[in-house]
Amino acid sequence: MFIKFILAAIVVVVAIAGIAYYNKTENNNEKPQLEFITEKDAKLTADERKIAEDRLADIRKKLEEIKDATDQEKYSLTMQLGFQKNVLGKIAEARDAFLAAEKMQPENYTAPLALFHAYLAMGDNDSALASIKKAIDLRSENAELWRQYIMLEKERFSATNEKLQEIYSEALAKTNSSVDIITVYAQFLEEKGDLNKAIEQWQKAIAAYPREEALYQGEITRLEGLIK
Numbered sequence: 001m002f003i004k005f006i007l008a009a010i011v012v013v014v015a016i017a018g019i020a021y022y023n024k025t026e027n028n029n030e031k032p033q034l035e036f037i038t039e040k041d042a043k044l045t046a047d048e049r050k051i052a053e054d055r056l057a058d059i060r061k062k063l064e065e066i067k068d069a070t071d072q073e074k075y076s077l078t079m080q081l082g083f084q085k086n087v088l089g090k091i092a093e094a095r096d097a098f099l100a101a102e103k104m105q106p107e108n109y110t111a112p113l114a115l116f117h118a119y120l121a122m123g124d125n126d127s128a129l130a131s132i133k134k135a136i137d138l139r140s141e142n143a144e145l146w147r148q149y150i151m152l153e154k155e156r157f158s159a160t161n162e163k164l165q166e167i168y169s170e171a172l173a174k175t176n177s178s179v180d181i182i183t184v185y186a187q188f189l190e191e192k193g194d195l196n197k198a199i200e201q202w203q204k205a206i207a208a209y210p211r212e213e214a215l216y217q218g219e220i221t222r223l224e225g226l227i228k
Contacts, residue, residue: 037091040121052084063077072105078101082101086118107138112135115131129156136174141176143175179205198223202217203220
């Protein structure tokens with residue numbers, strides 16, 4: 001239940017947005033320094049802000065009061081601290097909370113996943129890449145982690161088709177050909193113009209998840225029509 005809570009919270013409260021830009025320097029020989037977004041307008045109503053601030057205060061109080069708490073309880077509260085910081089638009093402070101949680105349980109992939117989204121919101125693409133790779137190292141069979149990694153490579157790093165092909169191949173291998181990877185791979189192949197190979201992937205999707213056969217067959221029929 002805890003893992004499901006963490007994943008849901010990440011999706012709900014962490015904004016996947018951000019930009020990075022270079023500082024102008026007086027010395028042209030000096031390497032420009034990257035600046036990242038540290039806060040954003042949370043666009044909360046007065047009541048919503050009050051609720052978020054009260055929750056944050058409650059979490060802080062619990063963190064101060066607990067003495068005999070388990071490592072899991074401390075980890076959970078620290079992660080919640082980060083989530084509430086995000087709700088209030090304090091992205092850098094949320095990142096710091098997630099970093100603290102990561103140190104508590106370095107084997108838990110939910111902290112680097114939360115960090116991935118926080119870094120995305122800050123515009124720190126390199127750190128986002130390092131975090132999602134760390135999450136995958138800890139839970140390589142998780143198809144959703146691979147999907148987000150692929151999204152990052154495509155949207156923030158403009159990965160070549162060759163690079164993406166390598167990632168898709170690795171993702172399929174590590175996730176035991178998860179249907180969630182098969183379907184996005186089929187879409188990738190269509191974008192490349194490899195319609196026959198895309199059809200093969202949709203056929204594999206049917207075999208992997210027969211419950212959605214009608215949907216996947218619709219994609220096959222559509223692609224066959226394009227080929228004709």
